[in-house]
Amino acid sequence: MRNDQAAEILHDIFQQAVDSALAGPVTPPALPEKPKGRCVVIGAGKASAAMAAAVDAAWPDVELTGVVVTRYGHSVPAGRIRILEAAHPVSDAMSETAAMLIAEAVRGLAEDDLVLALMSGGGSSLMALPAPGLNLADKQAITRALLHSGANIKEMNLVRRHLSAIKGGKLAAMAQPARVVTLIISDVPGDNPSDVASGPTVPDNSMPEEALKVLERYGIDVPEPVQHALSCPAKPTTFDCDTRMIATPSLALQAAAEAVRRHGFTPMILGDAIEGESRQAAIVMAGIARSVKQYGQPLSGPAVLLSGGETTVTVNGGKAGKGGRNTEFLLSLACALQGEEGIWAIAGDSDGIDGTEDAAGAIVYPDTLARGKHNGLIAGSYLDAHDSYSYFHSIGDLVITGPTLTNVNDIRAILIK
Incomplete structure (x- = not known):
C-alpha cells in the first residue's frame, strides 16, 4: 500500500469518528419535554456553542434565553442565546466574566422554568469563578502546574471542582427550584458526568481533602489561600x-470501526479510556501493532487498532517545545516502530486542536524517521524536548482540520497491512 492510500483511509476513519459526535445531529433528539415556563440555556465547552445553535433552531416556539461560553475561535451564531469566548486550557478574565454571567442567568427562576445545561470538554477553564477567598490568579497557577505535572483529567477536574464557586453541582443549586437538564458531549475517560467541565450541574460527593492529596501527589506548590x-x-x-x-468517546470509536470495515480492514477497539504518559502508551501500541503484523495476534489480516482517551505529557524542567499529547504519542510511536514496513498511524484530538497549537494531530508513515533524518531532524531529540509539533510540521505530516465544534477526546488509529 502506498503512503497516500494509507493516509486517505486514516483521514476518513478519523473524520467519521468526529462526524458521529457533531452537535447539530446529536443535540435535538436528546432535548427534554418543553417547559411550561421559560427556558434558560447555559453551557461551557468547545462544543457548547454548536449545541446552543442546535437548541435555538429546534425550539423556535419556546421562550428561550441564555449564555454559553466556548473557546476562542469555536463560536457560532446561536440566535437568542448569547455566545461568549474565553481561554483554554488556562482560564483568562473572560472565563471569569462568563461564569458570573451564567450564574446570574439561573437566579430567580420558578418551578415551571427549565435550565438546559450544555456541557462539553474544555468547560472547566472556559467558565471559571473562584471559590470564596481565592482569585483568578490562584486558579491559573494551579492549572498551569497541573498541566505540566502529568496529572490526568479526572485529577485535574477534581481539584478544579473544589476551587470553584460554581463547579461540582453548585451552579445547579443556584438554579433551584427550576428543573435542570444537562446534555453532555463527553471527552473524559469513563464518561463520568462530574468530570466533564468539572460538573457544574452534576452532584458531587468528593471532598476537598481529596483535591489537596492530588496536589501533594504531584509535588505542586500550594499557595496559602x-x-x-x-x-x-x-x-x-x-x-x-x-x-x-x-x-461519547465510545460511540465515536464505534463509528470509526464502521469506517474501518468499509475500507476492507478488521477493526479492534483497544479502549476509549486509555491514559498514562503519551510516549509510554505509544511504545505499548507499537508492540501490539508488531504482534498483529508478525504473528496475527491478537487479530490477523489487514487490521486497524482503534483507541481513545486522554494521555498526558509530563514536562520535567526546562523549556518545552511545541506539541500536544497526540503528536507526542505519534513521534514516540515512530521511534518505537523504527520504520517498520506496512504500519501507518493517525492520532488527533477530536476538537481539532492538539494542545495549544493549530493541528489536530499528525500521521506516521513507515518513512517518517527517514524523511526527518534527511531534513536534519533527530526524532529522539525532538521527543525529549516535547517538540513533536515542530518535527511533524517540518516534514509536512500534521493533520489540520480547524475547530470541529465537538469534543469526544482523542482518536487514534493504527493501520496494519
Whole structure:
C-alpha cells in the first residue's frame, strides 16, 4: 500500500469518528419535554456553542434565553442565546466574566422554568469563578502546574471542582427550584458526568481533602489561600439530576470501526479510556501493532487498532517545545516502530486542536524517521524536548482540520497491512 492510500483511509476513519459526535445531529433528539415556563440555556465547552445553535433552531416556539461560553475561535451564531469566548486550557478574565454571567442567568427562576445545561470538554477553564477567598490568579497557577505535572483529567477536574464557586453541582443549586437538564458531549475517560467541565450541574460527593492529596501527589506548590480553601469542610451537593450523555468517546470509536470495515480492514477497539504518559502508551501500541503484523495476534489480516482517551505529557524542567499529547504519542510511536514496513498511524484530538497549537494531530508513515533524518531532524531529540509539533510540521505530516465544534477526546488509529 502506498503512503497516500494509507493516509486517505486514516483521514476518513478519523473524520467519521468526529462526524458521529457533531452537535447539530446529536443535540435535538436528546432535548427534554418543553417547559411550561421559560427556558434558560447555559453551557461551557468547545462544543457548547454548536449545541446552543442546535437548541435555538429546534425550539423556535419556546421562550428561550441564555449564555454559553466556548473557546476562542469555536463560536457560532446561536440566535437568542448569547455566545461568549474565553481561554483554554488556562482560564483568562473572560472565563471569569462568563461564569458570573451564567450564574446570574439561573437566579430567580420558578418551578415551571427549565435550565438546559450544555456541557462539553474544555468547560472547566472556559467558565471559571473562584471559590470564596481565592482569585483568578490562584486558579491559573494551579492549572498551569497541573498541566505540566502529568496529572490526568479526572485529577485535574477534581481539584478544579473544589476551587470553584460554581463547579461540582453548585451552579445547579443556584438554579433551584427550576428543573435542570444537562446534555453532555463527553471527552473524559469513563464518561463520568462530574468530570466533564468539572460538573457544574452534576452532584458531587468528593471532598476537598481529596483535591489537596492530588496536589501533594504531584509535588505542586500550594499557595496559602488554596491550602485554606481545601482544608475547609464541604458538604456533598445533592439534588435531582437529569443528565444525558449525547456523544461519547465510545460511540465515536464505534463509528470509526464502521469506517474501518468499509475500507476492507478488521477493526479492534483497544479502549476509549486509555491514559498514562503519551510516549509510554505509544511504545505499548507499537508492540501490539508488531504482534498483529508478525504473528496475527491478537487479530490477523489487514487490521486497524482503534483507541481513545486522554494521555498526558509530563514536562520535567526546562523549556518545552511545541506539541500536544497526540503528536507526542505519534513521534514516540515512530521511534518505537523504527520504520517498520506496512504500519501507518493517525492520532488527533477530536476538537481539532492538539494542545495549544493549530493541528489536530499528525500521521506516521513507515518513512517518517527517514524523511526527518534527511531534513536534519533527530526524532529522539525532538521527543525529549516535547517538540513533536515542530518535527511533524517540518516534514509536512500534521493533520489540520480547524475547530470541529465537538469534543469526544482523542482518536487514534493504527493501520496494519
